[in-house]
Amino acid sequence: MAKPQILTYIDAGTSDGTARLMRMIGQQLLPGAYEIRAVMADDLRHDAALFDDAALFVMPGGADLPYCAALNGAPNARIRRFVEQGGVYLGICAGAYYACRELAFHAGTEGAICGARELNFVDAVAVGSLPQLTGGVAYDATPRSATATEIRTTHSLTAAPTTLYAHYHGGCRFDFGDATNHAARILAVYTGIEGNPPAIVSASVGKGCAILTGVHLEISERECKDALRGHSDMAAHLHVCRKLARTGEARLAVFRQLLAHAGLLLG
16 A cells, blocks of 8 residues: 655745755654655646645745746646645645735735735735844845744644744735634734734645645754855854754644644654
8 A cells, every 4th residue: 555645846936945844844754654755847737646645735935936837727726626635735935825815925015926826725815025023124035034933823733822933034924804704723823023913824625724834843943054054144144043942842843733733643
C-alpha cells in the first residue's frame, strides 16, 4: 500500500526557503509514515494520479502572481477538488494570500496587487504587507523587511493560549469585514496590531480544510541565520534570530500543533 503523500509546490514564484520548509515538516512527522514530494505546475496539469495518495498540499511563501500565471484554470480546479474531497491545503505567506477570496497587497500604492483569487478557500481579504510589524519598513525580498513578530494562539489551536515570536516577511492578516458569522476558525492573532487581527486561520472546504498562515512558524533561529548568511548586512538583522530563540520551544510546539490540525501523524 502506498504511503500518504505530502505534496509541496516548488515551481515559479516559490521562495528559496521552500526546501527548508519541506525538511522542517518532514522532521515533525511519524518516521516512515509519509512520502514528501515536490510538485511542479506540469504535475498539476498532467499527472492524473497526483492526488490519489495525497494527505496534504503545501503552497509555500514566495509570490502570488506567478502562482496565478501557472495555476489559474484547471490546476486550481484540481487543488480545490482535492480539498473538497477530504484533503488539506496548507498555505504559508504567499500561499495564504493565494487561497483567500481576494487579496489586497499594498493597496493604494503604485505596486499594488489586488483582486479575486480562484481557490477562494477562506472568505476573507488577505491584507498585507503589515508595516505595523516592521517599524514602517516596506516589504522587499531582502531580510531588511523581515522581523520576528509576536502572535498569540487561540483555544482553536492550543489548549491554552500561547504567546510566541514567529518569523514575519510580508505576510497577511485576514480581514472578514463586518461578518461575525464567518465559517473560518481563528487559530492565532497578531498582538502587535491594534485589534489583534487574525494571523492564522482555518476553514472547512467540503470534506477537507484549508489552513492559512501569514507568519512562518517553520522558521527557527537556525533557519533565520541560514537565510541571512551571505548578506552584507547580516549583523544588522541578527536581532530577529535572537527574538525567535526566546520562544523557540513554543514556536516549534505550535508548528507541530498546526500539522496535527491538518490531520498529520507526528513523531
